[in-house]
Amino acid sequence: MKSIIQEASSIAKAVEEAWNKAQKPQQFSVKILEEAEKNFLGLTKKSAKVAIFFDEPQLTKPSSMPTAHKPAAHKPAARPVAHTTQPQSSYAKASAAQTRPNQQRPSPAPRPVQQTQQTAAPAQATQAPQPKKQFEPLWNQEMVDRTQEWMHTALKNSNNDHVKFTIEPQKFHLRITLSSAILPDPDKEKQLLASFSALILETLKRTFKMSLRGHKIVLTHQPR
DSSP, X not given: OEEEEEEEXXXXXXXXXXXXXXXXXXXXXXXXXXXXXXXXXXXXXXXXXXXXXXXXXXXXXXXXXXXXXXXXXXOOOOOOOOXXXXXXXXXXXXXXXXXXXXXXXXXXXXXXXXXXXXXXXXXXXXXXXOOOOOOOOOOOHHHHHHHHHHHHHHHHHTTOTTOOEEEEEETTEEEEEESSOSSSSHHHHHHHHHHHXXXXXXXXXXXXXXXXXXXEEXXXXXXX
16 A cells, blocks of 8 residues: 655645545545644645555456467469360351350449538538627625625734725726725835735635636725
8 A cells, every 4th residue: 555645725635636646546545634724814824734545556467369360371373274276167256256145344333422512511601600608797795795804804914904995896897995005115015905806806716616707806095
């Protein structure tokens, strides 16, 4: 029996990666060594560690050896028949020509004309193009409430309770407008808001189990 130890951001990912490394055995057992730990922002603080135990796959022998085909026996050619060179009379030649039946070769049957390409062309020309499927925004009130709760927690943990904000869904964008800046440095403020956007979107995906394809979280400040 073999074993593989794997670390990942979650127990499920660690088990899946270890199972793939073991060449996907049908029977195996898993032992959880360490569980993952995350901080208040949802980032992985400590990876999960698991151990997977499995048996080595046994190589199967081929059921039977391929049989060799024996070559067909060569038949001897027929011996030619000797013809006499004695001349025949004109009467014998004429009678033989009259009594011999006319041997005509059968004419080959005409091949069917393939018209599949000619008939398929009008069908392709008449086929109308299908319109592309358009996606609709998936924002709802539960997502807005979860985003508001996340922002309150993040501002409180960073000692920025004085900063107020509003949340407004705008088609595929969920716009969060802050009353003032969080950091004095504009570059660091831009990086912080980008991190908040990515973390909020990942939290909504995991909470509501949706891909949210094409949806974005936009954090801005009120115009001065």
